[in-house]
Amino acid sequence: MQIVDRRLNPKAKSLGNRQRFIRRAKAEIKEAVREAVRSRKVSDIGAGEDVRISSKSLREPVFSLDSKSGSRDFVLPGNSDLVVGDAIPKPPPAGGRGSKGSKDGSGEDEFVFSLSREEFLDLFFEDLQLPNLVKAKLKSVKSTELSRAGFSSDGSPSKLNQVRTMRNSLARRIALHRPSLATLEQLKEEIAEAEAESPPDENLLEELRARHARVVCLRKTVAYLDPLDLKFNRFERVPKPSTQAVMFCLMDVSASMTERLKDLAKQFYMLLNIFLRRHYREVQVVFIRHTNVAQEVDEETFFSGRETGGTVVSTAFVEMQRVINERYPLSDWNIYAAQASDGHNFSDDMEECMSILQSSLLSQCQYFAYIEVGAPDDGPYPSSEVWEGYEDLIGQHDNFAMRRVTEAGEIYPVFRNLFSDEKSTKG
Amino acid sequence: MQINPTKATSKLLFDGADWTFDLVKKAYDSVQEIGVGELGLDIYPNVIEVITSEQMLDAYASIGLPQMYRHWSYGKHFVRDEMNYRRGSQALAYELVINSDPCINYIMEENSMTMHTLVLAHAAMGHNHFFKNNYLFQEWTRADAILDYLDFAKSYVSRCEELHGMNAVEQVLDDAHALMQQGISRYPGSNKQMSLARERERALARHLYEERSFNDLWRTVPKQQVQEKPEGEEAPASGGSSQVRLPEENLLYFLEKTAPKLEDWERELLRIVRNLATYFYPQRQTKVMNEGCATWTHFHIMNRLYDTGQLSEGAMLEFLHSHSSVTMQPSWNDRRFSGLNPYALGFAIMRDIERIATEPTSEDKDWFPDIAGSGDPVGELKRIWAEFRDDSFILQYLSPKVIRDFRLFGIHDEAQYPHVFVSSIHDERGYRRVRQNLAQQYCVSSLDPDLQIIDADLQGSRRLVVSHRVRNGVMLERANCERTLYHLARLWGYRVKLVEVDAESGKVLKEHENLRMP
Numbered sequence: 001m002q003i004v005d006r007r008l009n010p011k012a013k014s015l016g017n018r019q020r021f022i023r024r025a026k027a028e029i030k031e032a033v034r035e036a037v038r039s040r041k042v043s044d045i046g047a048g049e050d051v052r053i054s055s056k057s058l059r060e061p062v063f064s065l066d067s068k069s070g071s072r073d074f075v076l077p078g079n080s081d082l083v084v085g086d087a088i089p090k091p092p093p094a095g096g097r098g099s100k101g102s103k104d105g106s107g108e109d110e111f112v113f114s115l116s117r118e119e120f121l122d123l124f125f126e127d128l129q130l131p132n133l134v135k136a137k138l139k140s141v142k143s144t145e146l147s148r149a150g151f152s153s154d155g156s157p158s159k160l161n162q163v164r165t166m167r168n169s170l171a172r173r174i175a176l177h178r179p180s181l182a183t184l185e186q187l188k189e190e191i192a193e194a195e196a197e198s199p200p201d202e203n204l205l206e207e208l209r210a211r212h213a214r215v216v217c218l219r220k221t222v223a224y225l226d227p228l229d230l231k232f233n234r235f236e237r238v239p240k241p242s243t244q245a246v247m248f249c250l251m252d253v254s255a256s257m258t259e260r261l262k263d264l265a266k267q268f269y270m271l272l273n274i275f276l277r278r279h280y281r282e283v284q285v286v287f288i289r290h291t292n293v294a295q296e297v298d299e300e301t302f303f304s305g306r307e308t309g310g311t312v313v314s315t316a317f318v319e320m321q322r323v324i325n326e327r328y329p330l331s332d333w334n335i336y337a338a339q340a341s342d343g344h345n346f347s348d349d350m351e352e353c354m355s356i357l358q359s360s361l362l363s364q365c366q367y368f369a370y371i372e373v374g375a376p377d378d379g380p381y382p383s384s385e386v387w388e389g390y391e392d393l394i395g396q397h398d399n400f401a402m403r404r405v406t407e408a409g410e411i412y413p414v415f416r417n418l419f420s421d422e423k424s425t426k427g
Numbered sequence: 428m429q430i431n432p433t434k435a436t437s438k439l440l441f442d443g444a445d446w447t448f449d450l451v452k453k454a455y456d457s458v459q460e461i462g463v464g465e466l467g468l469d470i471y472p473n474v475i476e477v478i479t480s481e482q483m484l485d486a487y488a489s490i491g492l493p494q495m496y497r498h499w500s501y502g503k504h505f506v507r508d509e510m511n512y513r514r515g516s517q518a519l520a521y522e523l524v525i526n527s528d529p530c531i532n533y534i535m536e537e538n539s540m541t542m543h544t545l546v547l548a549h550a551a552m553g554h555n556h557f558f559k560n561n562y563l564f565q566e567w568t569r570a571d572a573i574l575d576y577l578d579f580a581k582s583y584v585s586r587c588e589e590l591h592g593m594n595a596v597e598q599v600l601d602d603a604h605a606l607m608q609q610g611i612s613r614y615p616g617s618n619k620q621m622s623l624a625r626e627r628e629r630a631l632a633r634h635l636y637e638e639r640s641f642n643d644l645w646r647t648v649p650k651q652q653v654q655e656k657p658e659g660e661e662a663p664a665s666g667g668s669s670q671v672r673l674p675e676e677n678l679l680y681f682l683e684k685t686a687p688k689l690e691d692w693e694r695e696l697l698r699i700v701r702n703l704a705t706y707f708y709p710q711r712q713t714k715v716m717n718e719g720c721a722t723w724t725h726f727h728i729m730n731r732l733y734d735t736g737q738l739s740e741g742a743m744l745e746f747l748h749s750h751s752s753v754t755m756q757p758s759w760n761d762r763r764f765s766g767l768n769p770y771a772l773g774f775a776i777m778r779d780i781e782r783i784a785t786e787p788t789s790e791d792k793d794w795f796p797d798i799a800g801s802g803d804p805v806g807e808l809k810r811i812w813a814e815f816r817d818d819s820f821i822l823q824y825l826s827p828k829v830i831r832d833f834r835l836f837g838i839h840d841e842a843q844y845p846h847v848f849v850s851s852i853h854d855e856r857g858y859r860r861v862r863q864n865l866a867q868q869y870c871v872s873s874l875d876p877d878l879q880i881i882d883a884d885l886q887g888s889r890r891l892v893v894s895h896r897v898r899n900g901v902m903l904e905r906a907n908c909e910r911t912l913y914h915l916a917r918l919w920g921y922r923v924k925l926v927e928v929d930a931e932s933g934k935v936l937k938e939h940e941n942l943r944m945p
Contacts, residue, residue: 007477016497017498021503063878065901065903071901113506
C-alpha cells in the first residue's frame with residue numbers, strides 16, 4: 001500500500017476541457033455576454049458573470065428509448081396500501097420515471113454557468129477588436145514596481161550593501177578584540193627597537209615576540225570581513241502606488257440618439273473604465289447627459305431616460321466644469337472625459353464649446369475622447385457640426401482623440417494614444 | 428469486570444477527527460488485517476491518493492478516470508458540476524476508486540479520520556475485491572493496461588489535434604460519442620475473439636504511433652488499401668463475406684472497419700471511444716452488486732474494528748450516521764425518491780444472504796435450498812460476487828424477506844392509458860413476478876435500444892441500413908434519434924436509413940433517413 005499526496009498537483013486539470021467547451025458554445029456565450037454588457041453598470045465591467053445559454057449546440061444525442069410509447073414493467077419501493085389492480089395516475093409531463101424525464105427536460109433548455117473575469121473580458125474585447133498586446137495589458141489586474149524592503153543576509157553580489165556590511169564587520173571586530181593593523185605595526189617597531197639595543201633584553205624581546213605571534217594569530221582567526229557581516233539590499237514587488245481618477249461620461253440624449261447608438265456609447269465608456277481601473281486604485285464615474293440643458297444623473301437614467309429638446313453641447317461642458325470645481329480638485333484627481341454624440345449641435349454653440357475646451361477643459365483632462373456614433377447604413381458621413389468644430393483640435397492637443405463609430409469594433413482606435421503611449425497619459 | 432482505561436485507549440486507531448498520513452497508514456493496516464486476513468478478500472495492491480475537492484471535481488469531469496483526452500463535453504460536465512457544487516445543491520462523493528492494477532483510491536482531504544477509515548474499507552477492500560474477481564470485469568477490462576491506455580489515448584488525441592486541427596478531431600469525437608453505447612460487442616463469443624485481436628492490434632497501433640511520432644505521419648498505411656477493400660468484395664450485403672459480417676451490433680466497430688471515407692486517424696479515434704465504452708460496460712451492469720459488495724464489506728470491517736476496540740464510540744456513531752444515509756431508500760411517493768438506491772438494495776440482499784446462510788427460516792429453505800444454513804456466509808458471498816451481474820444476481824437472490832422489507836411492488840405501464848397499474852405486490856403470488864421485473868429492470872441489454880446494422884451496400888448506392896428491434900412497442904425517441912442518425916451518417920459518409928421493426932411480428936413500424944451529401 002502506498003499513500004500519495006496529490007493535493008499539490010496542478011488543480012486546473014479541466015482547463016483544457018473548459019476552454020474547448022467555451023469555444024464550442026461561443027456563439028451563444030457571446031450573445032449572453034452582449035446581453036450582460038447591456039444590463040451591466042459601466043463600473044461593473046471587470047467582474048465575472050453568470051451566463052445563461054441555451055444548450056442547443058451542447059446537445060449530446062444518443063439513441064434512447066421513448067418512454068411515451070409501448071408498454072413496460074418496473075418495480076418501485078415503499079408500497080403502503082396498494083394491492084394488485086390498483087391504478088395510479090401518471091404524473092403530467094415527464095412520464096412515469098421522474099428522474100429520467102426531468103433530467104433530460106431541464107438539461108435541454110438552458111445551461112447556466114459562470115464565466116471568470118478573464119473569460120468575460122476576452123469575449124468583451126473580441127467584440128471591440130482590441131489588439132492582443134492591449135488585451136493582455138488590460139487584463140492584468142495590477143502593475144507592480146520594485147521597492148526597497150529592508151535588508152537581508154543573502155542576495156546577489158550586486159545588491160551588497162557596503163555600509164551595513166562594514167558596520168557589522170566593525171562591531172564584530174571590536175567585540176572579538178581583533179588587533180588593528182596599527183597595533184601590529186607598533187609591536188613590530190618595539191621589537192625592532194628592542195633588537196637594536198645592545199645588549200638586547202632577551203626577556204623583553206621574548207615577551208614582545210610572543211605578543212606579536214598572538215596578534216598575528218588573532219588577526220588570522222578573526223577575519224576582517226566574515227560572511228556573517230554581509231548585508232544585502234532587499235527589494236519587493238509592490239503594487240504601483242496609484243491615485244484616483246474620475247471619468248466623465250458625456251452624452252447627447254436628444255431624441256435622435258437611438259437605443260443602438262446608446263449601446264455603442266456604453267461599450268465605449270466601459271472600455272475606458274477598464275483602462276482606468278488598471279491604472280488607478282479608485283475610479284469614479286460621473287454621468288452627464290445633455291439636450292439643451294445638462295444635468296448630472298445616475299447611470300440608470302443616463303442610459304434609459306429620454307429627453308426632448310434641442311442640443312447644446314456646451315451646457316455639458318459647463319456642468320462638467322461645475323462638478324470638477326465642486327468635487328474633484330485637480331491636485332487629487334486625474335480627470336478623463338468621454339463624450340458620445342450623434343454630432344448635432346446648434347451651430348452658434350460651437351464657438352462656445354471650443355472656447356471652453358481650449359481655455360480650460362482640455363488642460364484639466366488627462367484625456368478627452370469623442371466618438372460620433374451613427375448607423376452603419378448612413379453611408380459616408382455628412383460632416384456634422386461637432387465633428388467640424390473638433391477637427392481643429394487634432395494636432396493642437398495630444399490628449400484629444402475623436403472617431404466616427406458605427407460598430408463596436410471601431411471604438412478601440414479612439415483610445416489608441418491612451419493605450420500605446422501610457423507614459424504621457426499617466427501624468 | 429474491570430476496565431483498564433489505558434489499555435482500552437491504546438488500542439484505538441485514532442482519537443478525534445483530524446487525520447495524518449501516519450494515521451491513515453495505521454488505519455489501512457488494520458482494515459487490511461480484517462479484509463484480507465479475516466475475510467480473505469483478494470485485492471489488487473492499493474494506492475491511496477489524497478486530493479482536494481477541486482481535484483475531485485476535475486476527476487468527475489473526466490468520468491472518474493485519472494486522465495482523459497480533451498473534449499468539450501467533459502468541460503460541459505465540469506462547469507455544471509462546479510456550479511452545482513458551489514451552490515451547494517450537489518455534494519461530492521467521499522471517494523473515487525479506479526478499476527486498475529494497482530487500484531487507485533482517491534480520498535478527500537477535508538474528510539474526518541472516521542470517513543477515511545470507512546472509505547478504505549469501502550473502496551480499497553470492497554470495490555477492489557469486486558474489480559479483481561467479478562467475471563465481467565475479468566472478461567471485459569484489463570486493469571493492468573487501462574492507465575497506459577488512457578495515457579496513449581490522451582496523447583494520441585492531442586497529437587491528432589495538432590495535425591488535423593481541433594475542429595476535425597472534435598467532430599469525429601462528437602460522432603463517436605453519440606454512438607458510444609453502440610460501440611460494444613455484447614455477446615461473449617465475439618468479445619473473446621475481439622479481445623485477442625484487440626490486444627494485438629492495439630500493440631501494433633501503438634507501435635505505429637511511436638514510429639509515426641518522428642516520421643512522416645499517417646502515410647505508413649497506404650490509403651488505397653482502405654478503399655480497395657469495399658470494391659474488392661463480391662457479395663457485400665448478404666453477410667456471407669468474411670470482411671463484412673452482418674448483422675453487426677457494434678456500430679463503431681463496423682464503421683471503424685468499413686466506413687469508406689474515414690482516414691486512418693479517424694478510425695483510431697473510433698477505436699479509442701469503443702475501447703472506453705467496453706471498459707465501462709461491466710460497471711453499468713454491476714451497479715447494485717458492486718456497491719452492495721463495497722457497502723457490505725465496509726459495514727463488516729467497521730463493526731469488527733469497533734468490536735476489537737480499535738474504533739471509539741464517537742467514531743462508530745459518525746460511521747453509522749453516514750452509513751445509514753448512504754443506504755437510505757425513500758419510498759416511491761417521497762419527494763426525495765429518484766429510483767432504487769443501489770447501495771441500499773445491494774447491501775440489503777447481501778446482508779440477507781449472510782442471514783440465510785447462518786440462520787435460515789423455513790421460507791429460506793424453500794427458496795434457497797443450496798445456501799440456506801450452509802454456515803459459510805463469506806464463502807457464499809465471494810462466490811456470488813465473482814459469478815453474477817445485477818440482473819442475474821437479483822433474479823437468483825432477491826428473497827421474499829427483502830421484498831417485504833423494501834415493500835417492493837410491480838407496475839405495468841401502457842403508453843396509451845392515463846394510469847399505470849399495480850401488477851404485483853409483496854405477497855405469495857407476487858414475489859416471483861416482482862423479482863423477475865426487478866431483474867429485467869437491471870438488465871442492460873433490455874434498457875438499451877437493440878440496434879443492428881443489417882445492410883451495407885458497398886458498391887452501388889453505399890447506403891447503410893440499421894434496424895431497431897422494437898420490444899413491447901417501445902420506439903426510439905424521435906428528436907434524439909434524428910440527431911444521432913446525423914452523426915452516424917457523418918461517419919459513414921453516405922445515406923443512412925434506420926428502420927424500426929417490431930420484434931415479434933417483424934412489421935416495419937417507422938423509418939428514419941439521413942442523407943449525407945457527398
